[in-house]
Amino acid sequence: xxxxxxxxxxxxxxxxxxxxxxxxxxxxxxxxxxxxxxxxxxxxxxxxxxxxxxxxxxxxxxxxxxxxxxxxxxxxxxxxxxxxxxxxxxxxxxxxxxxxxxxxxxxxxxxxxxxxxxxx
Amino acid sequence: xxxxxxxxxxxxxxxxxxxxxxxxxxxxxxxxxxxxxxxxxxxxxxxxxxxxxxxxxxxxxxxxxxxxxxxxxxxxxxxxxxxxxxxxxxxxxxxxxxxxxxxxxxxxxxxxxxxxxxxxxxxxxxxxxxxxxxxxxxxxxxxxxxxxxxxxxxxxxxxxxxxxxxxxxxxxxxxxxxxxxxxx
Numbered sequence: 001x002x003x004x005x006x007x008x009x010x011x012x013x014x015x016x017x018x019x020x021x022x023x024x025x026x027x028x029x030x031x032x033x034x035x036x037x038x039x040x041x042x043x044x045x046x047x048x049x050x051x052x053x054x055x056x057x058x059x060x061x062x063x064x065x066x067x068x069x070x071x072x073x074x075x076x077x078x079x080x081x082x083x084x085x086x087x088x089x090x091x092x093x094x095x096x097x098x099x100x101x102x103x104x105x106x107x108x109x110x111x112x113x114x115x116x117x118x119x120x
Numbered sequence: 121x122x123x124x125x126x127x128x129x130x131x132x133x134x135x136x137x138x139x140x141x142x143x144x145x146x147x148x149x150x151x152x153x154x155x156x157x158x159x160x161x162x163x164x165x166x167x168x169x170x171x172x173x174x175x176x177x178x179x180x181x182x183x184x185x186x187x188x189x190x191x192x193x194x195x196x197x198x199x200x201x202x203x204x205x206x207x208x209x210x211x212x213x214x215x216x217x218x219x220x221x222x223x224x225x226x227x228x229x230x231x232x233x234x235x236x237x238x239x240x241x242x243x244x245x246x247x248x249x250x251x252x253x254x255x256x257x258x259x260x261x262x263x264x265x266x267x268x269x270x271x272x273x274x275x276x277x278x279x280x281x282x283x284x285x286x287x288x289x290x291x292x293x294x295x296x297x298x299x300x301x302x303x304x
Contacts, residue, residue, distance in 0.1 A: 095198070105274055110260065110264040118162065
């Protein structure tokens with residue numbers, strides 16, 4: 001057994017000395033593969049992939065996504081006045097109006113009749 | 121009867137009961153999805169077109185989910201900032217803090233419901249509907265129910281945001297017109 005281990009050790013050392021570059025390349029590829037597998041698993045497991053419109057076939061949908069507005073800096077320390085509330089409501093109502101323009105998942109597209117899945 | 125025999129019988133009985141419990145919902149589901157032959161034929165005939173419609177719907181809903189998600193986030197941000205301002209001015213309106221918290225939890229729920237809906241829709245789209253029309257229909261029904269749940273959550277969010285607005289307006293009406301300062 002000891003002899004066998006010693007021989008294997010010698011052989012490994014020989015391989016190590018003669019083929020350092022291929023081994024390094026192999027290890028790098030293995031590492032890249034592991035990182036890629038982990039990344040893709042996270043991407044598909046947590047639902048991010050479902051909202052990724054950069055995929056092929058989503059060209060039209062990409063243009064329908066509202067542009068991200070710049071991060072608003074809100075005043076959190078000034079006194080609250082009637083006009084401050086008016087400002088708040090103006091922005092709030094604008095946002096509510098925007099929301100009214102987006103799909104609300106309450107249409108009847110999935111009804112049997114629309115999908116032509118009913119016998120009648 | 122020996123002790124080992126009794127133990128063996130008990131194990132078998134437990135396994136049979138467990139299997140029975142598992143089978144009941146499966147059988148019920150299968151029975152509920154028992155479709156008349158005429159409808160199965162219609163499904164088999166039209167399912168490819170239905171899958172194309174569902175694919176288009178999935179894309180459209182993804183856009184709605186992204187736009188809504190962003191708008192909700194910005195709304196919560198605005199509300200949180202305003203609640204902070206109220207707190208800084210020592211105005212105690214716990215119902216508004218509660219509404220902001222409810223909004224956030226409903227937004228999280230909306231996201232989770234959408235993810236579940238999209239998974240069901242994807243499985244209906246990818247299914248071999250010609251070979252398995254019953255399974256395909258069952259998937260469509262499940263996805264439809266889940267989509268309705270997403271729609272209900274949207275309605276709930278609309279209700280909460282409207283309620284927050286009402287509270288703000290009510291508070292505004294308590295402020296003196298001339299000075300316009302915060303009620304301490």
